[in-house]
Amino acid sequence: MTFRRLGWTAALLAALGFLLAPPAWQLITSLKPQEELGSLPPLLPEQPTLAQYRSVFEGRPFGRYVVNSAIVATLTMTLAIAFGAPAAYALARLPLRGSGFLLFGFLVVAMFPPIAIVSPLYLGIRAVGLRDTWWALVAADTTFALPLTIWILSTFFREIPRDLIRAARVDGATVGQAFFFVALPAAAPGIAAAAILAFVFAWNEFLFALIFTSSPAAQTVPVGIALFPGLNEMPWGEIAAASLMASAPVLLLILVFQRRIVQGLTAGAVKE
Amino acid sequence: MARVSLAGVEKRYRKSLAVRRLDLEVRDREFLTLLGPSGCGKSTVLNIVAGLETPTTGRVFIGDRDVTELPPQDRDVSMVFQSYALYPHKSVFENIAFSLKLRRVATEEIDRRVRDVAARLGVEALLARRPGELSGGQRQRVALGRALVRKPTVFLLDEPLSNLDAQLRTDTRAEIKRLHAEFATTTLYVTHDQVEAMTLSDRIAVMKDGELQQVGTPEEIYRAPANRFVAGFVGNPGMNFVAGRVEEGSVHLPGMRLRLPEIPFSGDVLVGIRPEDIELAVDGPKDGAFGEVYAVELLGADALVVLTWAGTRVTARGPSSFRAAPGERIGIRFSRERVLLFNPTTGGRVS
Numbered sequence: 349m350t351f352r353r354l355g356w357t358a359a360l361l362a363a364l365g366f367l368l369a370p371p372a373w374q375l376i377t378s379l380k381p382q383e384e385l386g387s388l389p390p391l392l393p394e395q396p397t398l399a400q401y402r403s404v405f406e407g408r409p410f411g412r413y414v415v416n417s418a419i420v421a422t423l424t425m426t427l428a429i430a431f432g433a434p435a436a437y438a439l440a441r442l443p444l445r446g447s448g449f450l451l452f453g454f455l456v457v458a459m460f461p462p463i464a465i466v467s468p469l470y471l472g473i474r475a476v477g478l479r480d481t482w483w484a485l486v487a488a489d490t491t492f493a494l495p496l497t498i499w500i501l502s503t504f505f506r507e508i509p510r511d512l513i514r515a516a517r518v519d520g521a522t523v524g525q526a527f528f529f530v531a532l533p534a535a536a537p538g539i540a541a542a543a544i545l546a547f548v549f550a551w552n553e554f555l556f557a558l559i560f561t562s563s564p565a566a567q568t569v570p571v572g573i574a575l576f577p578g579l580n581e582m583p584w585g586e587i588a589a590a591s592l593m594a595s596a597p598v599l600l601l602i603l604v605f606q607r608r609i610v611q612g613l614t615a616g617a618v619k620e
Numbered sequence: 621m622a623r624v625s626l627a628g629v630e631k632r633y634r635k636s637l638a639v640r641r642l643d644l645e646v647r648d649r650e651f652l653t654l655l656g657p658s659g660c661g662k663s664t665v666l667n668i669v670a671g672l673e674t675p676t677t678g679r680v681f682i683g684d685r686d687v688t689e690l691p692p693q694d695r696d697v698s699m700v701f702q703s704y705a706l707y708p709h710k711s712v713f714e715n716i717a718f719s720l721k722l723r724r725v726a727t728e729e730i731d732r733r734v735r736d737v738a739a740r741l742g743v744e745a746l747l748a749r750r751p752g753e754l755s756g757g758q759r760q761r762v763a764l765g766r767a768l769v770r771k772p773t774v775f776l777l778d779e780p781l782s783n784l785d786a787q788l789r790t791d792t793r794a795e796i797k798r799l800h801a802e803f804a805t806t807t808l809y810v811t812h813d814q815v816e817a818m819t820l821s822d823r824i825a826v827m828k829d830g831e832l833q834q835v836g837t838p839e840e841i842y843r844a845p846a847n848r849f850v851a852g853f854v855g856n857p858g859m860n861f862v863a864g865r866v867e868e869g870s871v872h873l874p875g876m877r878l879r880l881p882e883i884p885f886s887g888d889v890l891v892g893i894r895p896e897d898i899e900l901a902v903d904g905p906k907d908g909a910f911g912e913v914y915a916v917e918l919l920g921a922d923a924l925v926v927l928t929w930a931g932t933r934v935t936a937r938g939p940s941s942f943r944a945a946p947g948e949r950i951g952i953r954f955s956r957e958r959v960l961l962f963n964p965t966t967g968g969r970v971s
Contacts, residue, residue: 511705514672517692518699518776519719519766529718533709 371592378588385585400585401593409564410590413572417551418597420482420568424489424550425543432497432546433539437527439498440505441513451502458495462488462555470559480562488556493546500545504538505531540605548598569594622683622773622806623648624669629678631664631830638664640830642678646774646808647822651800653809655817656827657853662810665827666776669808671695682774693722698767699776702783704759706751712738712762713747719770737769740799757788764796768803775800775807781816793819814854818842826850844960848967851892851960857924860898860934863964864891871961874930875909878956883971890962897958898936900925901951902944913948927952 377385378400380393404410439447469488478484508531516526532539554570561567567575573590576583624646631639639661646652654662667673668680671692680688687695698719706715713734720730738744741761751759760780767775780796781789797820800807811817817824818838826833826841826849834846845851851859864873866886871878873891901908911927911934918940925936927950936952944950961971 509703509705511701511703512707514667514670514692515699515701515705515766516707516718517672518670518697520693520722520770521718522691522693525722530707534707536709 371595374588374592377584378592380585382585400589403583404586404590404593408572408575410569410572412564413567413569414594416482416564416566417568417570417594420485420489420557420566421547421550423482423486424493425547427486427490428493428497428546429539429543432494432542433501433532433535434527436498436501437505437531440502441508441510441531442523451499454495454498458492458499460492462492466555466559469556473560479560480566482566484560485550485553485557485566485568488560489550489553493549496549497542497546500542501535501538504535504542508534544601544605547601551594551598623681624774624806624808625681626665626668627679627681629665629668629675629680631661631668631673632676638830639668639675642832644825644832644835646806649804649806651807651809651820651822653811653817653821653824654827655811655814655824655853656833658812659829660827661830662812662827663778664830666699666778666808666810669774670697670699670776695774696770696772697774697776698770698772699778700763700767700780702779704751704763704783706759706762706766708751710750711747712743712749712751712754715751715762716765716769719766723770733769734765737765741765741768756784757792760784760788760792764799768799771803772805775803775805777807777809779811780809781811782813796820814856818854824854826853828853845892845969847969848890848892848962851962851969855894857895857935859892859894859960860932861962862891862893862930862932862934864889864961866961871959873909876952876954878954878959880956880959880961880971883961885970888964889970890964890967892960892962893954893958895924895935895937897955898934899953899955900936900938900942901953908951908953910949911952913944913946913950915946916942916944925950 376392379396379398381395381397381399384393438444439451444450473479473484473487478487512530512534513526516530517523521529551568552570553568554574557566557568557571558574561571564572569590573587573594576587576590626642626644629639629642629644630637642665644665654665656662664673668675669682671687671690671694675688678688679686682695682697707718710718716734716737717730720733725733734747735744738747741764743758743761743765746754746758746762751762754762760783763780767777777796781792784792793816800820809816809820818841821838823835823837824841825835828849834841834850836844841850841854845854845859848861852861862873864871866872866883866889868886869879869881869883871880871883871889871891909929911929914926914928914933916938917924917926920940922940923938923942925938925942925944927934927936929952934952960969962968963970
């Protein structure tokens with residue numbers, strides 16, 4: 349019994365170490381002064397410094413990258429939810445022929461390797477004159493975030509008791525009102541989860557951002573960080589600092605919405 | 621005039637027939653119950669009246685208006701669901717107020733009406749709570765309030781008591797009856813519970829396998845069931861059925877001959893008799909029928925006496941003072957005017 353427990357604890361610790369070691373190393377690296385970067389020991393910096401964080405912003409428009417990322421991710425998230433929620437509801441709850449086939453289709457689209465379509469997408473974006481704009485990234489990101497959103501939300505909508513929607517209809521709601529006033533709030537945890545996933549996807553997206561942008565006008569944080577290395581030097585400290593800063597909003601978002609995601613809002617709607 | 625009529629309504633799903641050619645009228649202000657076992661199509665009928673399902677053929681009228689093609693929100697009906705279906709993210713107040721809000725009723729008016737209904741149902745203290753914080757009985761009341769606040773033309777209830785425990789069910793049953801007397805709204809009530817049907821209804825419509833069996837007052841349903849199914853479904857314990865034979869105007873049963881007036885036929889029949897219509901005679905006449913005591917179940921007010929008689933099990937209702945040991949022979953006599961005869965093959969009542 350205790351052996352088994354010990355085994356479990358060891359396994360969990362190992363898994364935790366495996367997951368946490370890279371970010372921990374990033375953190376340590378980002379706090380080391382330039383001179384200590386290449387040496388080990390010391391493992392921990394003797395005099396932790398925020399110099400690397402400061403220098404991230406020096407000589408390059410890092411703030412601009414963050415703004416670009418935030419705008420692209422927010423727009424992608426908004427579009428994915430605005431179109432994904434009604435679509436998912438229709439697929440999950442309205443009498444629709446071939447909804448299973450459609451859902452499968454969306455999954456296929458979401459699973460498509462981006463690299464396979466990046467060239468035709470680039471040509472298309474250039475043709476409509478959106479190269480090096482936020483909209484190029486929003487359009488490309490949404491094509492991947494939207495199917496994912498629809499897929500996630502349709503499972504959430506399917507968990508809403510049918511009687512709830514029927515009650516709304518009898519109460520006088522149209523199909524649209526029943527969706528807005530009853531289904532949507534009841535699926536709020538799902539909406540939050542899907543929104544975060546869409547946001548994180550767009551925030552982290554690298555390939556499209558690299559190909560479709562060419563200037564700080566639209567370059568996002570991942571592309572910006574990729575541009576850090578100079579000809580002769582690899583600024584590990586700055587890269588670590590920038591990566592951590594880039595992860596912060598995502599982490600914050602998840603922490604804030606975690607309760608909302610986990611909390612079963614439908615509790616008490618119907619007798620189990 | 622809030623009459624509800626169904627004319628030739630039929631509902632077919634891909635493979636099965638849920639409702640077969642139904643003609644039914646709920647009169648103005650009437651309380652009509654659709655009674656039947658699960659899967660008999662009674663809920664489908666309710667959904668068709670609500671507009672949540674469309675009939676395959678046939679028309680639905682509310683008053684003089686043909687509502688067959690109307691969506692639920694335009695029918696001015698309200699419904700209480702078996703699952704209550706309260707909006708989980710809305711407070712009790714918002715749950716009750718929702719239908720009024722959708723109709724753009726003025727805020728003060730909404731406030732007044734919600735509080736009025738809540739007071740009548742004794743939930744005014746709960747208005748700020750969410751459904752998740754309520755007990756089953758409280759949720760039931762809120763669901764009733766949500767349906768009543770609008771003063772609908774037709775009130776639909778789908779097994780509203782089946783999720784409550786026994787005591788609460790009896791209380792709420794009485795409350796529904798009182799509410800109906802008070803609001804006088806045309807009501808269509810669906811249940812599989814014959815006690816609810818008997819106690820609440822002005823009239824009962826019994827359904828089986830999607831087919832209407834009989835429509836009548838509770839007394840008619842109980843005393844003059846149209847067929848064997850209705851006779852057996854209503855009443856607890858159920859009606860006894862014994863195979864017999866009609867010859868020369870008399871019904872012949874094992875050890876018993878009943879002379880009934882006006883039996884225009886002869887042949888095999890199924891004799892139906894309710895437990896309370898069987899007389900027990902411990903020292904009965906020695907020429908009558910005898911049953912052997914199988915078990916005596918004391919209920920309090922009276923006792924159920926289960927007898928084996930000519931190979932069939934028969935239940936009689938006796939006084940609570942009745943005592944008999946298993947195996948004892950008891951004389952039985954039927955109240956002649958209460959005996960019902962059924963066709964043994966079709967199940968239809970023949971007298």
